[in-house]
Amino acid sequence: MEDHPIQSLMSTTLENLQTMVDVNTILGDPVETPDGSMILPISRVGFGFAAGGSEFGKAEGKQEIPGMTNGNKDNFPFGGGAGGGVSINPMGFLVVGHGQVKVLSAVPGNQIYDRLIDMAPTIMEKIEAFGKKKNDTTNQMQ
Numbered sequence: 001m002e003d004h005p006i007q008s009l010m011s012t013t014l015e016n017l018q019t020m021v022d023v024n025t026i027l028g029d030p031v032e033t034p035d036g037s038m039i040l041p042i043s044r045v046g047f048g049f050a051a052g053g054s055e056f057g058k059a060e061g062k063q064e065i066p067g068m069t070n071g072n073k074d075n076f077p078f079g080g081g082a083g084g085g086v087s088i089n090p091m092g093f094l095v096v097g098h099g100q101v102k103v104l105s106a107v108p109g110n111q112i113y114d115r116l117i118d119m120a121p122t123i124m125e126k127i128e129a130f131g132k133k134k135n136d137t138t139n140q141m142q
Helices: 005-020 111-141
Strands: 038-055 078-097 100-105
Touching (some): 005 038, 005 078, 100 111
Antiparallel strands (some): 038 078, 078 100
16 A cells, blocks of 8 residues: 555654654753853643545546556545744753752742742751751750
8 A cells, every 4th residue: 555645744844843852851961150050941841743634536527637546547636735833942950069059940939939049948948957956955854
């Protein structure tokens, strides 16, 4: 069985979409800062794809279209189309350096949550140190 024309149409469109979207689109190339930290841009990528087609039969009483049948009466003229689109939205930056990993959001409204997450280890260390200091004080009193 011969390949249908829609197959080549779809494979060409998908190959072109594949060249547009790769891992470097989502997690960008790292940039090294003078202090030795690495900054990686992070993006959200979405893409869509559609294809369609139709075979047109010979209308009654009409002559065959020259060159369209290739000698086979079952082959009808084909019309089709395909398309795709890519959407890339910057989401933030991943900062790696000095024994820490931080996420800096580029989306408005997320900064307070990012700040709380960044501060969580420091707060836990302070609570732990306060608890240890309180235990040391109570042990010394006994």
